Amino acid sequence: MHLLAIGGSDAGIAAALRARELDDAHEITVMLADEFPNFSVCGLPYLVSGEVADWRDLAHRRREEIEALGIRVVTGATARAIDVAGHRVRATGPEGSEWATPYDRLVIATGATPVRPTIAGLERLGAADGVHALHTMDDAFAVLATLSERRPERAVVIGAGYIGLEMAEALTHRGLAVSLVEALPQVLSSLDPALAAVVAATLVAHGVEVRTATTVREVARVGDELVVRTTSADGDNVEIRAGLVLVVTGVTPDVGLARAAGATLGARGAIQVDRRMATGLPDIYAAGDCVITHHALLGETYLPLGTTAHKQGRIAGENALGGDRHFAGSLGTQVVRVFETVAARTGIRDHEARDAGLNPRTAVVSVDDHKAYYPGATRIAVRLTGDDTNGRLLGVQLVGTVASAVHKRVDTVAAALFSGLGVDELGDLDLAYTPPLGSPWDALQVAAQRWRAEAPTRVDR
Numbered sequence: 001m002h003l004l005a006i007g008g009s010d011a012g013i014a015a016a017l018r019a020r021e022l023d024d025a026h027e028i029t030v031m032l033a034d035e036f037p038n039f040s041v042c043g044l045p046y047l048v049s050g051e052v053a054d055w056r057d058l059a060h061r062r063r064e065e066i067e068a069l070g071i072r073v074v075t076g077a078t079a080r081a082i083d084v085a086g087h088r089v090r091a092t093g094p095e096g097s098e099w100a101t102p103y104d105r106l107v108i109a110t111g112a113t114p115v116r117p118t119i120a121g122l123e124r125l126g127a128a129d130g131v132h133a134l135h136t137m138d139d140a141f142a143v144l145a146t147l148s149e150r151r152p153e154r155a156v157v158i159g160a161g162y163i164g165l166e167m168a169e170a171l172t173h174r175g176l177a178v179s180l181v182e183a184l185p186q187v188l189s190s191l192d193p194a195l196a197a198v199v200a201a202t203l204v205a206h207g208v209e210v211r212t213a214t215t216v217r218e219v220a221r222v223g224d225e226l227v228v229r230t231t232s233a234d235g236d237n238v239e240i241r242a243g244l245v246l247v248v249t250g251v252t253p254d255v256g257l258a259r260a261a262g263a264t265l266g267a268r269g270a271i272q273v274d275r276r277m278a279t280g281l282p283d284i285y286a287a288g289d290c291v292i293t294h295h296a297l298l299g300e301t302y303l304p305l306g307t308t309a310h311k312q313g314r315i316a317g318e319n320a321l322g323g324d325r326h327f328a329g330s331l332g333t334q335v336v337r338v339f340e341t342v343a344a345r346t347g348i349r350d351h352e353a354r355d356a357g358l359n360p361r362t363a364v365v366s367v368d369d370h371k372a373y374y375p376g377a378t379r380i381a382v383r384l385t386g387d388d389t390n391g392r393l394l395g396v397q398l399v400g401t402v403a404s405a406v407h408k409r410v411d412t413v414a415a416a417l418f419s420g421l422g423v424d425e426l427g428d429l430d431l432a433y434t435p436p437l438g439s440p441w442d443a444l445q446v447a448a449q450r451w452r453a454e455a456p457t458r459v460d461r
Helices: 010-022 041-049 063-068 137-149 162-173 193-205 256-260 306-320 350-355 406-418 423-428 443-453
Strands: 002-006 027-031 071-074 078-083 088-092 098-102 105-108 112-114 154-158 177-181 209-211 214-222 225-232 237-242 244-247 251-253 284-286 293-295 299-301 334-338 341-347 360-368 379-387 393-401
Touching (some): 002 306, 010 063, 010 105, 010 306, 154 237, 162 193, 162 244, 193 379, 393 406, 393 423, 406 443
Antiparallel strands (some): 078 088, 088 098, 214 225, 225 237, 293 299, 341 393, 360 379
């Protein structure tokens, strides 16, 4: 049997590796359009910042390690069409060569593509002008080339999501003055505004100019400079001159190949799959940023995350070999570091819960990360959400310092959510304590107690 995976990032490689774990005899091929199999896209900001010195270190596994497992890696190969009935994929190489690859089982892992916002002038500008996206290794190399060759003094980052924040930090580390422009009223829209404001304050404290509720009207080249023309919500028109412009305004699923083959599309135009990652087309599975997300609390949605892609890829690879593994669901667990500040979330917020027909309420606390008498204690801002109808735990948002273990505390809540625990039961967990690292009641448990104390009525599970 021949298993073919289209896409060499998280999901495609995970599918191939899982299939090889289960069977050492089947033929397995991974086909990808670029030359960088199994490289970490999430690590690109740290390559730009210089914190990762060698781009080769971004490989989760070296190509030779993958091929040593008996997995064929075909780079520079763009899949053009799937012959579903004939079980063949037509592909082209970088110089126009064309061939067809037969398969018995196929995993589509084509990922996502960057959103190119409708901004006047942007369609005429590219990396050669100093205007960049950041989604691939080649994108990162292009940014590094602009930094090295043009030596810009100022950069404009359009988009204040996770990548936008990380790149604002990375470019600041490189010595550039950075302006961060976001159309929404806040940075990091995945957090409640009060917590997002803490992140914005950190950016400002490190010299980043933060412009929220600001629309970019035009990007133009004027002499040797780029000019970003913006309009704020109150009507002020501001021009920002820069040597580098980074456009990071989100992604959209890359589904052209699957759609042309007859795959059904679902949320946000992503490929519709069941929990086995089956597409409904015979012998074809799909996984990663190109597919819908089964959310444990919200049902079907689209939430592209690297952690999700790895899990989905393994499931697709196992089931392609005849298994019956099911994706347990995502909770949208995310974390980002912005200078010394860390923000994290898992589960759902009030407005998401209300839209899902639930009865949410959120408790707000600010708690020391460890006992205050031990030097170095810092505050963690916690917003914990539960369902007033039955006491069910729904989610948490956290902002603290790098030293405050926000990233592990959010994992505790993610585990509690997957286990179906209530808010009270979160308070009952036997969590570790020593004065330099925590308190007898962890910050999460203090929030749970506050939620219970503020309950307008008795809630029972």
